[in-house]
Amino acid sequence: MPITILQPALVPVHSTRDESYGSESDSDGGVDLEGDISMRPAKRARRTGDDSIVTPGEQRQEPATAHTQRRTPPAIISSVAGTLSKTNKLLSVRPLRARYTPEIGDLVVGRIVEVQAKRWRVDVGASLLAQLPLSAINLPGGIQRRRTETDELQIRTFFSEGDLLVAEVQQLYSDGGAVLHTRSLRFGKLRNGVFMAVSGTGGGGGVVRAKRQTFVLDVGRAAGGGGAAADDAEKIDVVLGVNGYIWVSKHVEGEGAAAEGTGPGITRIEESVGLNVYSSQNDAIPPGTMREIARVRGVINALVEHGLRVDEEMVITGYHEAVEMARADGDGEETLYLGGERGKRLADTLVGR
Amino acid sequence: MASATTQQHLLLSPAELAYLHSSLSLTPPVRPDGRTATQFRPLTAETGVLPAANGSARVCFADGTEAVVGVKAEVEKRKVLPLSKGHEQIRESDGDDAVAGENDWVEITVEIPGYRDDDSSTVFLATMLSEALLADGEFTKKLWINRRFHWKLYIDQIILISPPLSYPLPLLSLTTHLALLSTRLPRLKSEADEDPMFDDDWDASRFIYPRQSSDTTSATVGSRPPVTLLVMAVGDNIIFDPSKEELAVADSALAVSVGERNAPVDEASETMDVDGEPQAGRQLRLLSVRTIDPPSRLTAPGVPNAVNAAAWGQGGPVAKDPGARAAEIDDVEGVWKAPRGGTKVAILGAMVQKVLEKGGIAEEVLDGLDAVDLG
Numbered sequence: 001m002p003i004t005i006l007q008p009a010l011v012p013v014h015s016t017r018d019e020s021y022g023s024e025s026d027s028d029g030g031v032d033l034e035g036d037i038s039m040r041p042a043k044r045a046r047r048t049g050d051d052s053i054v055t056p057g058e059q060r061q062e063p064a065t066a067h068t069q070r071r072t073p074p075a076i077i078s079s080v081a082g083t084l085s086k087t088n089k090l091l092s093v094r095p096l097r098a099r100y101t102p103e104i105g106d107l108v109v110g111r112i113v114e115v116q117a118k119r120w121r122v123d124v125g126a127s128l129l130a131q132l133p134l135s136a137i138n139l140p141g142g143i144q145r146r147r148t149e150t151d152e153l154q155i156r157t158f159f160s161e162g163d164l165l166v167a168e169v170q171q172l173y174s175d176g177g178a179v180l181h182t183r184s185l186r187f188g189k190l191r192n193g194v195f196m197a198v199s200g201t202g203g204g205g206g207v208v209r210a211k212r213q214t215f216v217l218d219v220g221r222a223a224g225g226g227g228a229a230a231d232d233a234e235k236i237d238v239v240l241g242v243n244g245y246i247w248v249s250k251h252v253e254g255e256g257a258a259a260e261g262t263g264p265g266i267t268r269i270e271e272s273v274g275l276n277v278y279s280s281q282n283d284a285i286p287p288g289t290m291r292e293i294a295r296v297r298g299v300i301n302a303l304v305e306h307g308l309r310v311d312e313e314m315v316i317t318g319y320h321e322a323v324e325m326a327r328a329d330g331d332g333e334e335t336l337y338l339g340g341e342r343g344k345r346l347a348d349t350l351v352g353r
Numbered sequence: 354m355a356s357a358t359t360q361q362h363l364l365l366s367p368a369e370l371a372y373l374h375s376s377l378s379l380t381p382p383v384r385p386d387g388r389t390a391t392q393f394r395p396l397t398a399e400t401g402v403l404p405a406a407n408g409s410a411r412v413c414f415a416d417g418t419e420a421v422v423g424v425k426a427e428v429e430k431r432k433v434l435p436l437s438k439g440h441e442q443i444r445e446s447d448g449d450d451a452v453a454g455e456n457d458w459v460e461i462t463v464e465i466p467g468y469r470d471d472d473s474s475t476v477f478l479a480t481m482l483s484e485a486l487l488a489d490g491e492f493t494k495k496l497w498i499n500r501r502f503h504w505k506l507y508i509d510q511i512i513l514i515s516p517p518l519s520y521p522l523p524l525l526s527l528t529t530h531l532a533l534l535s536t537r538l539p540r541l542k543s544e545a546d547e548d549p550m551f552d553d554d555w556d557a558s559r560f561i562y563p564r565q566s567s568d569t570t571s572a573t574v575g576s577r578p579p580v581t582l583l584v585m586a587v588g589d590n591i592i593f594d595p596s597k598e599e600l601a602v603a604d605s606a607l608a609v610s611v612g613e614r615n616a617p618v619d620e621a622s623e624t625m626d627v628d629g630e631p632q633a634g635r636q637l638r639l640l641s642v643r644t645i646d647p648p649s650r651l652t653a654p655g656v657p658n659a660v661n662a663a664a665w666g667q668g669g670p671v672a673k674d675p676g677a678r679a680a681e682i683d684d685v686e687g688v689w690k691a692p693r694g695g696t697k698v699a700i701l702g703a704m705v706q707k708v709l710e711k712g713g714i715a716e717e718v719l720d721g722l723d724a725v726d727l728g
Contacts, residue, residue, distance in 0.1 A: 003393040003721040008413075111364060157661065162364040162653070191368035194385050194598075280367040280655040282375070282687035290376045290383045298387040305415060336387030339415060340395035 004340055054078045054093055100125040100243035102178035106169045107213040109190070109241035110180065112159045118152060120159055122167070125197070125243040128177040132159075132167065136181035138188075140278065158278050164190040166214075166239050166247065186214070188277045192285060193237070193249020196297055198304040206304060207240045210311045214239045216251055217316060219292040234289050236296060240310060248296050250285050291336060295322055298338030299346070305339075306347035314350065321349050363601050363648060367655030371689040374602040378588040385598055391707075391714055393594040396527070398725050400535035408536025408561070412528040419513040420524045422532040428498065428549055429458075429505040454493020454503070459483060461508045463525065465517060478522060479510075481643055482529060485579040485610030488640040492578070495561050499546045504538060519597045520645075522608055526581035527718075531725060533578040536561045579612040579640050580718055584704045585647065586696070591704050593714055603647035605696035609708045610640040611715040635716055637709050644696065655689040 059075045078084075082095040102108070102124065110130060114121035121129040134147050137158060159165060167180035167187050182188050198206050207213075217236045235251035299318040303310050325346060326335045338346060365373075376383040382390050394414050403409035406423040413419040461483040463475045486492050496504040510525050517524075537558040539551035552558070562577060585595045585603040592599060600606060613635050684690060708715050 003718050004395040005721045005725055006395060006397045007726070008397045008399045008411075111366070113364065157656075160653070163366045164369065189368075190366070191372075193369075193372060195365075195369055196385075279658050279661060280371075280688070281658045281661075281685065282368055282371045284686065285372070285375070287379050287383070290379065294376070294383050294385055294387045297385055301386065336383070337389070337392065338387055 006340075052084060053081065053096070054084050055081050099127045101176065102126050102130065102169045102172060102243075104169050104172055106209075106242040107166065107239075108169060108178075108180070108243045109164065109166050109195070109239055109245035109247050110243070111195075111245075112161055112163045112165070115156060115159070115161060117155075118147075120155075122165070122180060124178065124180075124241075125245060126176065126178065128175065130169070130178040130180050132165075132180045132182070134158075136170065136179070136183060138183055138277065159189065163280070164195055164247065166190060166241070189280070190239075190247050190249065191280060192252065192282050193247055193293060194297055196246050196248070196300065198244045198246060198300065198310060207242060207244050207246070207310045209242055210240075212312055213242060215312045215316075217296065217319060219289070219296075219319075234286070234292065236289070236293055238296065238312075238315060240312075240315075246300060246310075248293050248300075250283065250289050250293070252283065294336050295319065295338070298322065298336060298343075302338045302343035302346050303350075305343055308347060308350065318346060318350055322346055325349075363597055365598070365601055365652070367653065367689040369598075370602050370649070370652055371655055371687055373598060374587060374689065375687070377590060377592065377599065377602060380590070382587070382590045382592060384592070384596075386596065388594075390590060390592050393718070394596075396524075398527070398531055398722075400531050400725065407538065408532050408534075410528050410531035410535060412524060412531065414518070414524070416518050417514055418518045418521070418524060420510060420521065420528045421513065422508065422510045422525070422528040424532050424536045425507045425509070426496075426536070426538055427505045427507070428502055431501055431503055454490065454496055456483075456487050456493065458493050458496045458503055459486060459506045459508065461486075461510070461529075463510045463512075465512045465521070478525060481522065481608060481610075481641075482510075482526060482581065485526075485581050485612070485640050486529075488579070488610070489612060489614075489638070491576060491614070498541060498549050501546050502549050506536075508532070519595070520583060520600055522581060522645075523583045523594060526579075526610075527722065530578045530580050530722060534560075534562050534722075577613045577719065579610045580715065580722070581608055581610045582708055582714065582718065583608055583645070584708060586700045586704060589700070591700075591707050600647055600649075601652070602649050604649070604692045605700065606645040606647045607696075607701065607704050608641075608643045608645055609705055609715075610642070611708060612638045612640045613719060614638060635719060637715055639705065639709060642705060647692075650691050650693075652689065652691050654691060657685040657688045659685070 056079055058078050076091065078093050080093050080095040080098075082093040084091065084093055086092075100108075108124045108130075110122035110124040110132075112120050112132075113123045113129065118135075119131050119133040122132050124130045134151060134155060139145070139147070139151065165182060165188060167182045168184070169178045170181040171179040173179070215238055217238055218234075219236050220234045237247075237249050237251045239247040239249075241247070296315065296319055299322050300310055300315060303314055303318060308314060322338060325342070329335060373385065376385070384390070386394075388394070394416075396415075397413045398410065400408070400410045402411045402421065403423045407426045408424040409422060411419065411421045461479045462470075463479045463482075464470070465472075465475055468475050496506060498504060508529060510529065512521050512525070537555075537560050539553070539555070540557045540559055541549060542552050543550040582593065583595060583606065585592050585600060585606040587599075587602060587604055592603075595603065595606070707713055
């Protein structure tokens with residue numbers, strides 16, 4: 001069946017906000033005096049704030065100071081759309097969608113959108129473009145030297161528009177703009193894989209800050225499962241940018257973002273910098289690995305669509321679960337598709353429902 | 354066959370493009386979202402969402418792209434005097450044959466937030482959809498009231514996410530299809546060439562496309578609005594319902610409009626009936642084919658390591674010798690190069706064939722759309 005057309009899901013019925021004004025409160029037997037409003041319960045039913053969504057401009061009557069709410073006395077008005085959470089008298093709205101707010105030390109995946117004389121402007125999903133100065137990259141040749149005019153002239157040979165890179169936030173401006181650097185072997189241009197953008201920190205699901213943002217996934221079992229023994233274990237690099245940009249690629253020994261710890265330290269950088277750092281040529285990638293890369297991408301998509309967090313543990317468990325699911329379905333391991341119903345099943349298994 | 358660009362700016366690095374292209378060229382192709390080559394993204398559909406419109410539908414993809422189509426009908430006086438054209442028709446016969454429509458009785462507008470009304474891409478989308486609708490001249494006949502009056506149909510389409518996450522043509526086409534299926538016009542009470550009077554009982558209104566169950570007599574019974582499908586080719590693989598990334602590496606892309614008519618085959622002249630037997634299955638007709646310029650043609654090529662001054666340590670000393678230019682033109686494994694030249698005729702034929710063949714994609718899509726509950 002190539003096309004699936006579903007009925008729209010029913011809108012979840014929320015309990016009405018004015019529940020406390022129900023009929024039973026008035027039916028306490030007494031005679032209502034005209035204009036006597038004190039017969040009604042003085043206190044409102046407290047909303048837990050789990051499933052109720054507030055919209056920008058919605059008034060919250062309770063007087064309290066609040067984050068992410070604009071205060072125009074005496075009413076409190078939400079300035080973002082999201083779920084309301086309440087701690088004693090503090091109201092805050094957790095936004096449904098938010099842009100990435102850079103912090104120093106974050107590992108981010110970004111895309112070059114503009115090349116200027118001495119720097120690149122990089123889209124990292126924040127409200128401002130981040131910048132990557134020419135002086136914050138490793139030059140080929142490895143030696144630590146001054147950036148000359150020659151480097152400025154051939155700035156596009158390092159990164160040009162559209163190129164993807166993994167970098168670290170080095171510095172923040174007061175307006176929230178970030179300055180990136182790629183001065184480590186872990187960082188640099190990305191190739192041999194696929195990119196996907198999910199919501200970063202701030203939304204419900206999505207990438208969360210974790211101990212490790214990059215990891216290697218061993219897929220040898222599934223990729224070689226067709227018959228050939230998987231001697232040279234197939235591995236996949238996954239880079240989960242804190243900003244919600246994700247890179248899934250074939251693992252190349254000794255380079256790439258996940259080579260953390262295995263490569264030479266920053267002190268011995270001269271010895272190996274240059275090897276493929278600015279290449280835009282893909283290596284030969286076996287079809288099996290491509291299939292598994294697509295599967296990992298599907299797993300991450302399913303996680304995000306069902307509001308689960310995306311981190312190393314979830315992706316690895318989810319991946320193995322997906323392989324098992326494809327096997328159990330009897331469609332063969334070729335079945336990669338993880339949208340719709342299958343994605344829901346995967347998410348349900350992961351949260352143990 | 355005219356062409357137009359998809360007009361959407363999607364920035365991808367040469368390495369990504371090369372990867373996508375090579376994974377889509379495998380047999381079977383590995384699509385980034387794991388679908389099979391003919392699989393569509395799951396979608397949610399409902400009709401009758403706009404209470405004030407004559408017909409409406411809403412279709413959403415799981416990624417949040419959403420389209421709403423509303424159909425509004427107005428009674429309009431014919432511009433042409435009945436003397437000039439009407440007489441010829443009346444001479445032929447008395448009844449249904451006098452019914453003839455004109456193309457400007459249908460007006461389609463597409464609105465994508467953030468794009469201007471007269472933006473070439475939205476105008477092209479609207480034209481492509483109306484072209485399919487008007488191609489066989491059957492549709493406008495349904496709008497005929499009498500020789501002095503006719504219905505004017507306004508079909509307004511809105512995409513609710515901007516920029517759209519993929520080329521919105523198939524989404525709009527499916528939504529329009531459903532909206533037209535659910536469109537109802539009030540029942541006519543007046544007779545012949547009187548000023549039209551309508552039954553104000555909405556329950557008595559008739560569907561513009563009568564249901565399968567109630568079909569009996571008329572020649573156009575059982576016909577369905579057209580469906581436009583987006584098909585693309587990478588290498589020898591033919592891929593349906595491409596996402597934005599997939600379209601970005603397409604060698605060629607085609608919008609194929611298919612209509613269906615369950616009338617007996619009588620005028621098989623220019624129409625392309627694919628089914629051998631008239632009784633079995635659906636009778637699909639190819640209404641129009643348009644090539645769409647895939648954005649892949651505008652992408653910058655990748656630089657092979659051999660000539661890359663910055664990718665040092667791989668290719669050896671180069672960068673300035675005359676062979677460097679040649680290397681940019683040659684195909685290098687793993688380096689992106691924008692497709693050049695036109696679509697191969699064999700591929701074009703295969704794409705159309707795959708849509709129309711018995712048990713092919715168009716049939717499956719129409720079956721899927723049949724299952725949608727028309728409110």
